[in-house]
Amino acid sequence: MSGEPIKPRSGDAVSAQAGGAVPQAGMSTTEDIAAFVAKAQAMSPHAPGAKGRLIFALDATMSRQPTWDMACALQADMFRETAALGSLDIRLVYYRGFNECRATGWISDSNRLAALMSKIDCRGGDTQIGKVLTEARREAVASGVRAVVFVGDAMEEKVDELCAKAGELGMLKVPVFLFQEGHDAVAEQAFREIARLTGGAWCRFDPGAAAQLRELLRAAAAYAAGGREALLKLAKTASGAARLIGQMK
Template identity: 80%
Template structure:
């Protein structure tokens, strides 16, 4: 994605009430917080038929991701199209970049609007903030329900144990995280696979040379978010991407 775009005001419409919403700093959980969270998790249903599916689409927008950012922008449209065949889908865009910048949009049900928002974001150098992404997904899962999380990134510079705790919390809420890894860093792969395992999700490579496969995988995630496991099962009968995700989710 071109770094020449002026983003000083352009992405103001990606957050609630026209203001760009930064995600808060992470705070340690107290024992009371954890007990309340576990009780809430046990009481929640992982899937409510008839409700609009909600999917958090999270992206690493640091400078190393610049060559494949536009590819991610194009593939998101396929998620909406697939979801439309089984139900309805709202997507919340979350991204991080630069020095401690991590932002989230409101819920979006229009593929053209999401594409426009993503097109206004340029990649900037900085460290990973995967912990904030997982915390945001947990907050939304408790507040309004999230059926799945997609994360696309190529690095992991945080404590893997801390990330696994947050992943475990999403697992209790029955929110699978689908981790798409760009590149072949072995340490990153181990961390991403563990996050996927703890949440009941799946891991896959984000390979620019395999656009067709990626399209199948993201369509499968969207089908799951919109229609639950049954929708994914139906799709898997004729879709290798869906079949692969379903196998990992077992």
Template identity: 55%
Template sequence: MGEGEKNPVARSGRAEVEAFAEKILQTPMRQTPAKIMGRSAPGRGRLVFALDATMSRQPTWDLAQKVQGEMFAAAAACGGLDIQLVYFRGFHECRASAFMRDGGGLGAAMARIEVRGGQTQIGRVLRHIRSERGAGPLGAFVYVGDAMEEKADDLGRIAGELGLLGVKGFFFHEGGDARAAACFKDLARLTGGAYAAFDSGAPGRLAALLRAAATYAAGGHQALRDRAEAGDREARLLLGQMK
């Protein structure tokens, strides 16, 4: 889409979720906040759901697509949640959707995306999240990936800024890349968030982690603490790391 073309996320007349999702995913992510279709209702939290969509991610992308609806379900008891999908892939391609209020919209958006080869663009994702925080309240983001091919110090600087802004990052790491694990742990620490590893062959773990993160984004520390005290192991894991 050319730079002069009107941003489709600003069009509010779309009634069908699938048509809407197809349009919003044509807009490249910019360094300044894009216009959002609607605003979060009072009492609703906002969460950025960011994923690595490079070629190695196909199994985990499919898994995330299957379990993403559980974020909305977990957040419903805490006032609800609006979620924005952000992903990168290919050659310098990094995109963001509008904020969506149900798993149907997010699932439809994810179904239209194919993984492609490319290097990680975590820095662009973090800068975008910083811009979204400037546009309105944003308590947390989730990042799901398996690798890190950027300068850790550069990422750490932006993560530290997000921490000062009160935006906590939940980094969910698939695979055994030691460099990525060390970086993701540090980025989570700098934001005041949490890190957890998972295996794409065990879908229940990622689903539980997403539920816990969504609970925090919708209801804050108390909601996550209530979930932990009710016996949720992943909620306890995240809560134990958070500042």
């Protein structure tokens, strides 16, 4: 894809799509967890004046093309929402096809993000939410992340493994906001648990409901740029923000 894909680090296991693929990670030891928590706390993105950083993750499997197009049209709203709160950087992460999971570099311009997204087509394949959570953990330690947004409609992985990764993000104080399209019960159960473990929130939106998704994305962006106070302020006038803040710890 165009943009700045992640390059695997030496020693990392990677997916079949090596160039720009998101590295996979095994289970962490107690010492590993303690080390990355300590490092992340030392460079907390929640410190006053810190730049807001949001990972925007999307399921780009074949069934998702209509929602991908909708998210592409709505992503600029996230930047606009944060204009009065401070700057926002977004890292797009997506998976599709056979074992392909990719990410852009950090982007601070909505036009650039839209241009990148417009070049990506959806392809059939299984979900790879575990890789999204692994990438979020890596970035939380490497450069600081305030929040993760995930938009999808299915979950086809081992839920216990996803929960272990979610628990690590929770220790890093990185909430995951999961926005589910449709009514898949298996996905809902997993998404709710990931949200609980990270201190984030789960919300459903109706298929093709651009207005509902817009409100949710605006709320997540407000949190990423201005923290809990910004989300509380937005919740007074926006239903999407109220839905998020009502679930967050």
